[in-house]
Amino acid sequence: MSARKPYIRSMDAWWLRDSFFVRYMLREATALFVVAYALVLLAGVVCLARGPTAYQAWLRILATPWSIALHVVLLLVFLYHTWSWFRIMPKTMSLILPSGKHLSPALVTTAGLLAAALLCIGLFLAVRL
């Protein structure tokens, strides 16, 4: 008779086991904030469809101190979200060019962040002008 009795450890609270996992969960949790802001924008679109009074009311809500505080929090979370997004971008592509040369992961991340920043600035200017 076999004396084997393999013991399987629990995965409860696995994400607290290592600081790397905590950072990973934070990165994933930022998606919830993206959903929250999408709902804010969706409410704006619905109000716009309902007419000028509803749209003005939505704009007034956006200008309240609570809303501004929420937007500051959302902005900070979005910055982390963007940074974490581009940080894993090098993992999603071949870093070895057909010539056999290696691309540096940091270069890919920096290029992604720069492109995102330029697009945002361009969009902001296009809306303001």
Place this chain on the structure above:
Amino acid sequence: MTDEPRKIRIDVLRYRPEQDKEPVWEEFTVPFTDDMSVLQGLQYIKDELDGTLSFRWSCRMAICGSCGMMIGGEPKLGCKTFLRDYYPYGLRVEPLAHFPIERDLVVGVEDFIGKLETITPYLVPREARTLEEGEYLQTPAQLEQFLQFSSCINCMLCYAACPQYGLDPHFTGPGLLALLHRYNADSRDGASAERMQLVHAEEGVWSCTAVGYCSEVCPKGVDPANAVNQNKTASAMDYFLRFVAPKGTDK
């Protein structure tokens, strides 16, 4: 040197299936020198303090991949980790996470070996050649496409770093997907269409959520997260290209 050797506390998670219901911590005090690895610390325990302690080891130089264990909570090779780095606080040594414990620091590897057999981990020549036709030639650039991924020593540290494997052991896992990519990315190989069937499956690359810890813990500088995630692109391309090309693509 006449100095008394320093002493360090090593807490080992023990499990003796014939007597323990669950793993228990046991404390040992080990004299050590600056050049002693954690593996040597365990060997001291086995030789001098408690001969019943079980652990796997072989080469002592980070090439056989036998002595993977959790050291200070992180997946590491016992032979490549030094006791001096944990002085004076001491260290905790546990069997590799996410694998069933057989005894003390020995884990069950049947699942890993079983999957290893399914990925066709060898070259299947793209075209048959006779001896007279000579060897299969490859340029340095073609070699670079897979060289990094061929450094895997099957130590399974990346599996202990992968919560997705811990939560669902059906996942093929980082190391084997990196090894699979090593053969698929080889210009001489002709079996990538078969291997891609494993990649496409939910237990293939799609179980990965890009935690990325696998690449951090690899003792040989392999980047399994890169192999897995670039194959998500390949798998998605294959899915969409079948509408254009009737047989899809190989990669």
